[in-house]
Amino acid sequence: MQVMKDKKCIVLLSGGLDSTTTLYYAVKNGYKPICLIFDYGQRHKKEINSAIKIANLLGLKYFVVKISLPWKGSSLLDKKMRIPRYVRKRQIPSTYVPARNIIFLSIATSLAEVYKVQYIFYGANQVDFSGYPDCRKEFIKSFEKMINKGTKVGVKGGKVTVVAPLINMTKSEIVKLAVKLGVPLEYTWSCYRGGRKPCGICPTCKLRYKGFKEAGINDPLLV
């Protein structure tokens, strides 16, 4: 990766494996990240605490943005809905939160304008879990075009760039990269449920399990 002159960046940090690996990747490449964490009414607060712990571990500035959406429409928000055990290929699961990542990236764009930051790091991945439309490269390109037309920085000749270093990696490649970068895997939280231990049966637990297994690495959360 080319090292840039202006090394400030924003990292969308959920405290999960992908976003934490993205954060460590940015640090490794000489960026000085501001972590952006969202409290948007998710089912459990455990991931917010994980994200804060990780930002503190690296001594990084972070912001927690609170959004109160008065509607649900996703099993990640609505405790009355069941989190699915299986997701069929080409199906968009009920854990999809309508337009969530678009909202997150828009808020990151606001922060980027205020703090004069060009780069937004986004841990999206289109390989192993392509059910989410907002995790595809095609969407990211389109989002970049839109913000550069709709912001002051864009029309004044500046630029906001969304960097998604994991976009084409498999989950096992992400696990290997995380280990190489020294990500504190024991601090990350991927499970859609917020118990003491990962539930092991939700789609993201299964995907994480598969990734660690294929990488030949033990998940410290399961020890």
Add this chain to the structure above:
Amino acid sequence: MQVMKDKKCIVLLSGGLDSTTTLYYAVKNGYKPICLIFDYGQRHKKEINSAIKIANLLGLKYFVVKISLPWKGSSLLDKKMRIPRYVRKRQIPSTYVPARNIIFLSIATSLAEVYKVQYIFYGANQVDFSGYPDCRKEFIKSFEKMINKGTKVGVKGGKVTVVAPLINMTKSEIVKLAVKLGVPLEYTWSCYRGGRKPCGICPTCKLRYKGFKEAGINDPLLV
């Protein structure tokens, strides 16, 4: 305007002249709007109350979404900054809130997905106050493209459409349209300050004054 089969819509409602006229325009054209109101830390709450009053007057469903942005960067958010008295041509004023309308439209997109609504009405206007990059037609087209790539409804062959009926109108044309549609002008609030009466000196007060004057109509707020 062509009358559509699915007549539900979402209207971004700030309680100002433009968004209220947009709301009445939607109703006049047979739409059943859900009003979307934002409490995002603006300088005063008066516009939120105006918006709620207008939604109630029409007996419409509304949502107030609260967003806590832990940064400022705009004289509309930061009481320590001065609201400008003049805005030069081609200048983006300090009242520009970084990426605000992108965030609002993204949240409207989430509501559109959850409530299965195709149309988002947006009172943007590029003629009289083109300092804001997110009030231009070019931005709106680009935003539509992005959401139709990044949402479930978009990739499943549906569509979210942003309708901006005032986009090419002058302020005096908007005032005339408002009168024709029966907009309760005395309920609308445009002033960037939140006093008992409009301040008369902020850019939006001046623009409103000019619009009413050119339309030959008395502004009930100034009586």
